[in-house]
Amino acid sequence: MLSADPSLAANFVVAIIYGVNENIAFCRSGDVDWPLIDESLKHSRYKDIMFCAGKLYVVDQMGRISICNVANTPTMIHLADPPQISSWMGYKQWYLASLNEELPMVVRYRKVIPDFEYKTDRLDVYELDANGTYWL
Incomplete structure (x- = not known):
């Protein structure tokens, strides 16, 4: 995921979800290495990342949203727990989107279908309320 178009911006960040444990690493323009975000090694697997309004947001396998600081010392700050969803809804996949400086989260509900893996x-x-504390 790119923070900006490299052909238009001199300062940009590339962030990735990598490995079987789905951790997070990033690289700033001009860097030669990929620093890890240490907190990403301690929590559950990350499913999506998105730059929005200059910040890097991540969602984990439980639907928790965090903000990653990719400045001098990389850190991660928990922002919000997932929206309240009935457990009977089955398997869920979480996605982030960027829409006019807003950060909606899409929840995809999947179920097993005979002769298909998932449908x-x-x-x-x-979307988070203006304070970033609960889901609308």
Whole structure:
């Protein structure tokens, strides 16, 4: 995921989800190495990353959202727990999107279908309130 178009911006960041444990690393323009975000090694697997309004957001396998600081000392700050969803909804996949400086989260509900691995059953879109504390 790119923070900006490298052909248009001299300062940009590339962030990736890598490895079987789905951790996070990044590289700033001009860097020669890929620093790891240490907190990403301590928590559950990360499923999506998105730059929005100059910040790097991540969502883990449980639907928790965090902000990653990719400045001098990389850190991660928990922002919000997932929206309240019934456990009977089945397998969920979490996605982030960037829309007009907003950061909606899309939840894809999947179910097992005979002769298919999974089928998308439905999609829900959520957004954080202005304080970033609960889902609308």
